[in-house]
Amino acid sequence: MKKQAVMEQDDDKVRLDKWLWAARFFKTRALANEAIELGRVLVNGDRVKASRNVREGDVLELRLNQLEYKVTVLGLALQRRPAKEAVLLYSEDEAVRLAREEKQALLKAEHASFPHGDGKPTKKGRRDIERFKSGFGH
Numbered sequence: 449m450k451k452q453a454v455m456e457q458d459d460d461k462v463r464l465d466k467w468l469w470a471a472r473f474f475k476t477r478a479l480a481n482e483a484i485e486l487g488r489v490l491v492n493g494d495r496v497k498a499s500r501n502v503r504e505g506d507v508l509e510l511r512l513n514q515l516e517y518k519v520t521v522l523g524l525a526l527q528r529r530p531a532k533e534a535v536l537l538y539s540e541d542e543a544v545r546l547a548r549e550e551k552q553a554l555l556k557a558e559h560a561s562f563p564h565g566d567g568k569p570t571k572k573g574r575r576d577i578e579r580f581k582s583g584f585g586h
Contacts, residue, residue: 462524464491465498470525472534473510473517488512508538515551518544 462470465480468489474480481498483489490509491500502508502521510517518541525537569577 460503460524461501462526463498464489464496464500464502466526467502467521467524467537468508468510470528470534471537472528472531473512483510483512514555515548516544517548 465477465484468474468480468483469477474483480489484496484498487495488511490496491502492507493509502524504521504523506521508517508519508521510519519538520541521537522539523537525534528534
């Protein structure tokens with residue numbers, strides 16, 4: 449019976465790394481923990497440890513793969529749920545979301561403009577490369 453009371457009392461406490469994993473910002477808790485340790489996650493503007501408890505109303509600022517997120521915690525979850533349910537755990541700052549989408553489009557366009565090789569050279573191409581390289585040795 450005492451365990452039951454403790455469990456009910458801890459329902460409003462979720463570790464930051466566990467919440468980030470449950471809200472599907474990170475694929476594993478270890479990745480969430482690493483991002484927190486590297487200072488890529490701020491809670492209410494402060495660097496914190498992964499063991500810090502998240503509360504409803506906390507504002508989280510995240511930097512993931514060159515992209516910025518600013519979310520307000522609306523709900524707590526101890527388990528990872530489907531993506532449709534995970535988005536209900538937070539609300540996102542509209543200005544930051546628009547800026548991120550703009551940056552995503554820019555990065556996508558930048559990536560498309562990179563020259564991509566033709567792949568592995570053919571047998572004739574390898575022979576030409578060898579002939580070219582051996583010409584410098586003499």
